[in-house]
Structures are given as C-alpha cells and as structure tokens.
Amino acid sequence: MASVETAAKPRGGRFCTVCNDRRAALKRPKTLEQICKECFYAVFEDEIHRVIVDNHLFKRGERVAIGASGGKDSTVLAYVMSELNRRHDYGLDLFLLSVDEGITGYRDDSLETVKRNEIQYGLPLKVVSYKDLYGWTMDEIVKLIGLKNNCTFCGVFRRQALDRGAALLKVDKLVTGHNADDIAETVLLNILRGDIARLSRCTSIITGEDGPIPRCKPFKYTYEKEIRLDYFSTECIYSPNAYRGFAREFIKDLERIRPRAILDIITSGEDFRIATYTKMPEQGNCERCGYISSQKWCKACVLLDGLNRGLPKMGISRTRGLDNERNQDTGGTNGTKNLQSKQCGSLDF
Numbered sequence: 001m002a003s004v005e006t007a008a009k010p011r012g013g014r015f016c017t018v019c020n021d022r023r024a025a026l027k028r029p030k031t032l033e034q035i036c037k038e039c040f041y042a043v044f045e046d047e048i049h050r051v052i053v054d055n056h057l058f059k060r061g062e063r064v065a066i067g068a069s070g071g072k073d074s075t076v077l078a079y080v081m082s083e084l085n086r087r088h089d090y091g092l093d094l095f096l097l098s099v100d101e102g103i104t105g106y107r108d109d110s111l112e113t114v115k116r117n118e119i120q121y122g123l124p125l126k127v128v129s130y131k132d133l134y135g136w137t138m139d140e141i142v143k144l145i146g147l148k149n150n151c152t153f154c155g156v157f158r159r160q161a162l163d164r165g166a167a168l169l170k171v172d173k174l175v176t177g178h179n180a181d182d183i184a185e186t187v188l189l190n191i192l193r194g195d196i197a198r199l200s201r202c203t204s205i206i207t208g209e210d211g212p213i214p215r216c217k218p219f220k221y222t223y224e225k226e227i228r229l230d231y232f233s234t235e236c237i238y239s240p241n242a243y244r245g246f247a248r249e250f251i252k253d254l255e256r257i258r259p260r261a262i263l264d265i266i267t268s269g270e271d272f273r274i275a276t277y278t279k280m281p282e283q284g285n286c287e288r289c290g291y292i293s294s295q296k297w298c299k300a301c302v303l304l305d306g307l308n309r310g311l312p313k314m315g316i317s318r319t320r321g322l323d324n325e326r327n328q329d330t331g332g333t334n335g336t337k338n339l340q341s342k343q344c345g346s347l348d349f
C-alpha cells in the first residue's frame with residue numbers, strides 16, 4: 001500500500017504537510033508549514049470560519065457591511081465573507097461599503113477594484129465620500145495642510161464616514177480587513193503612546209458594541225503575508241506616518257526572527273489589565289453632530305471646524321488644550337483626562 005502511494009506522488013520537492021499528496025508550493029508564514037496551494041486556501045478559509053464561529057461574530061439574518069477599500073485585505077475579506085456565507089449558510093445579507101476620501105490616483109483606482117468585486121461577488125455597493133459628508137476631499141485638505149498631519153484628518157473622517165455609510169445601509173455590523181500585523185502594530189503604538197483607553201480595546205475582535213454600529217475583525221489572527229500572497233499592494237500616496245511606519249518595520253523584523261511574535265504581541269495586548277485607578281474617558285455624544293464622543297465636540301467636528309476657519313492645524317494633537325479652550329468658551333467643564341485624542345485616527349478601529 002505504502003509503495004503504491006509513493007509511486008503515485010510527484011518526484012522531487014517536499015510534499016504538502018496537510019494532504020501529503022501534492023508537492024508543497026509555499027511555506028506558511030504563520031506556522032512555517034510546507035503546504036500545497038489547494039490546502040493553503042482550504043486551511044486559510046477554514047481558520048477564518050473558526051474565528052467567526054468561535055467568537056460568535058454574526059447572527060443569522062444580520063445585515064453586514066464589508067468595509068471595502070479596494071486594497072488587498074478588504075478585497076480578500078469580501079471574497080472570504082461571501083464564500084463562507086454561502087458555504088456554511090450563515091444567512092447574512094452582505095454589502096460592500098466604500099469611503100471615497102477624494103485622493104486622486106489612489107482611491108479612484110482602488111474604487112474600480114471595489115466595483116469589480118461588486119459584480120464578481122454579487123454584493124451591493126454603497127460609496128460615501130468625504131466631499132459629500134464634510135465638504136472637503138483629502139486632495140483639498142493636503143493642499144491646505146501639507147503631508148505632515150493629513151493622516152489624522154483621514155483616519156478620523158474615515159471612521160465616522162464608515163459609521164454613517166453603515167447607518168445608511170441599515171446594517172447590524174461592519175467588518176473590516178484589519179489583520180494580525182495591524183493589531184500587533186496598534187498594541188505596540190498604544191503602549192508607546194501611553195494610550196490606555198485604546199490599548200484596552202484595540203485587541204477586541206468586536207468593538208463599538210456601545211456605539212452606533214459594532215465592528216468586527218475576522219482577520220484578527222490572520223497574517224498579512226498570507227492575505228497578500230495572491231494580491232497586489234496599494235499604498236496611500238499621502239501616507240507619511242513615520243511613527244506607525246517604524247512600528248510596522250519593527251514588527252516585520254521580529255517576525256523574521258520569530259514568526260510567532262505577531263500573535264504573541266496580540267496575546268500580550270489581550271492580557272493587559274487596566275489599573276482600577278486609571279480614569280477612562282466617559283462616552284457621550286458630540287454636541288454638534290451627535291456622533292459618539294468623550295468630548296463636547298467629536299474629533300471630526302474639531303478638525304472640520306479648523307479647516308472651515310482656515311486654521312487646519314487647530315485640532316491636531318493639541319485636542320486637550322483645545323477642548324479646555326472650548327470648554328472655557330462655552331463655560332463647560334471637562335474634568336476627565338483625555339486619553340482618546342491622540343494623533344493618528346487609524347489607531348482606533
């Protein structure tokens with residue numbers, strides 16, 4: 001029997017450690033297992049299915065928006081979500097939701113990918129734009145403010161735009177393509193910034209359950225390298241966020257030496273406990289637009305106010321001072337230490 005099997009196997013190279021039948025085509029970045037392409041896709045999709053089931057991410061009948069940027073992570077997410085929904089009969093109503101930040105030569109290109117996904121996977125697409133929501137495109141903001149702080153505007157506006165788009169679609173949940181590398185990087189950055197509020201929630205697979213629309217991250221344990229095996233890379237042309245870039249490179253260096261490092265950082269983040277005496281921000285609503293905020297005005301309104309008054313740097317990183325100023329203006333008080341208003345909106349999932 002053994003000799004028959006051996007005779008049927010292809011000559012040369014290692015065999016797939018899963019099927020032990022086909023020749024291994026790649027080494028899994030996460031486990032270093034040698035595996036064939038067919039088994040890789042099966043194992044990859046099965047792992048996401050397990051994460052979805054074990055974490056009770058969805059309930060039958062729910063409407064779920066997939067945050068679709070046209071980049072590799074969310075493109076794979078759109079494929080995997082529609083495939084698993086069909087294969088395992090989750091009973092979900094899936095939608096694609098894209099935010100058009102107004103970045104010529106970047107988002108207009110990737111929106112074309114999303115439009116292709118709309119047809120490929122048969123998922124209805126909703127596009128919301130910064131121009132319509134805020135009156136500004138990122139091209140216009142960058143023209144005014146330059147490259148240095150533009151990620152702050154983009155991150156804060158995108159977060160709110162996704163919530164607004166999700167509300168228009170009347171969905172129960174929003175899923176994003178944040179992967180294990182993104183989460184490990186965010187744990188590290190929140191430690192480096194001493195941002196306890198974000199550190200405490202950035203490893204949660206579901207966030208915002210107390211906010212307008214809960215967000216889920218089915219790729220929480222999925223390595224970026226595995227998602228991107230078959231996909232091209234699209235980097236934002238206005239993305240000079242050096243601090244996050246260093247954290248990213250540091251994590252990639254650690255991964256080269258010890259592939260488990262990414263999962264270990266996530267586990268460490270999950271296991272942090274916040275001291276009971278640490279004051280956390282109190283969640284309320286923005287007095288201007290009604291969006292969730294721990295301050296009188298949400299960060300998007302502060303930034304927008306600065307833009308519209310021709311003072312675009314007003315809302316950047318000095319939010320604490322500004323809020324105090326605004327509190328004085330309006331006669332309000334704000335005793336809570338502001339742990340949320342750190343630079344770089346993309347830190348907040």
Ligand SMILES: Nc1ncnc2c1ncn2[C@@H]1O[C@H](COP(=O)(O)OP(=O)(O)OP(=O)(O)O)[C@@H](O)[C@H]1O
Pocket residue numbers: 066067068069070071072073074075097098099100101158175176177178179182346
């Ligand atoms: N313009 C957008 N429209 C809709 N969803 C978005 C948009 N930008 C980001 N997202 C969502 O947030 C996730 C993380 O986005 P981020 O820009 O950090 O990175 P990324 O890792 O390059 O992801 P992607 O490859 O999907 O663009 C995306 O996977 C997507 O689900």
